[in-house]
Amino acid sequence: MPIVRVEIAKGVASAEQKKAVIRRMTDVLVEELGRNPEYIFVVIDEVDTDNWGRKGQSLTELWQERQARTDGEA
Amino acid sequence: MPIVRVEIAKGVASAEQKKAVIRRMTDVLVEELGRNPEYIFVVIDEVDTDNWGRKGQSLTELWQERQARTDGEA
């Protein structure tokens, strides 16, 4: 009866993509561990980019900097 | 100082029902484990039915199928 929890940034996945993630994560646990899909839960948590940090900065900031670098190179 | 986290599908609980869940989950830990309610936290997380999967499908899909079967029987 596994539980899978997936945290992704808000906006990176469409409804169709989320369906694919749910289906394929379930398949992994069926195929690799022989678990019964009836009791496999997958929960997707979409996190606002203001609320997600890496190396001390929010994703909002990190993505703006990356965008600025890309624009500068153009 | 226990922490209880409850994940439910969005829309299945009213504000009054959530209050009842908080009160009764707290009571369980006081009565069964003798914990001090002053430091018992209960956090309810309401998950969008597009973001919750079971047996490889989203709750949105599972509930639509169930509804279709019920309608078909009518």
Next chain:
Amino acid sequence: MPIVRVEIAKGVASAEQKKAVIRRMTDVLVEELGRNPEYIFVVIDEVDTDNWGRKGQSLTELWQERQARTDGEA
């Protein structure tokens, strides 16, 4: 298909007490929200008292201080 996660300090619950917590937490969601128990999961996480802090101190420290106060009063 709710998921309940209960974090308690290691050592505060016997196997019998954990069974009671699982049973009663499930009952709360059946009785208050009308959920189907077939798909209600309860996961108990027992946390080492060195790894749990409140007001900036570990539970190990907090419980030693409380014990010391009690002994001092004896």
Next chain:
Amino acid sequence: MPIVRVEIAKGVASAEQKKAVIRRMTDVLVEELGRNPEYIFVVIDEVDTDNWGRKGQSLTELWQERQARTDGEA
């Protein structure tokens, strides 16, 4: 590659305050544990006060009572 998850009540932190929390939590793990900030994640989860309970009551209720006591003293 640590992950920090911070749950706070919705409304207690501005965007600037969340940036400061992300930056300083990251610093703690760099300075105390020597972790590489490149792989330190901080996720902030802002919980509705209806969905957060302590001592059997929602934060919404607890804060209304506290407000009422303060007003009564005025």
Next chain:
Amino acid sequence: MPIVRVEIAKGVASAEQKKAVIRRMTDVLVEELGRNPEYIFVVIDEVDTDNWGRKGQSLTELWQERQARTDGEA
């Protein structure tokens, strides 16, 4: 920078199987969402069967009952 958390019962996965789960869960997020694997974390949490409940009973109990039924049929 997604985070995947997988909760399974203790004892259902070998070290090799856990490697396969980590590899394939990562692939799902790369292939379906275009995420950078450099920042995809997968954490596996192996839960004691006494600490995991479904329909109000611990996995330990549920698996003993299933075993007893299977033995009875032999």
Next chain:
Amino acid sequence: MPIVRVEIAKGVASAEQKKAVIRRMTDVLVEELGRNPEYIFVVIDEVDTDNWGRKGQSLTELWQERQARTDGEA
């Protein structure tokens, strides 16, 4: 009443270091958000390096490869 959860690899923090993490994570929430330390919880989860993956490999593998590269350079 914030909750902080810190996931780190098993073995990277001594008991003293964990105390420091608990104390300083609490300070961040007191100083930046004005929260009451009485109700700030910090939970540290030490994850086995076999159970933690990044870019599709377990930490056990990643650290062995890094060690092999360092040895090769000696």
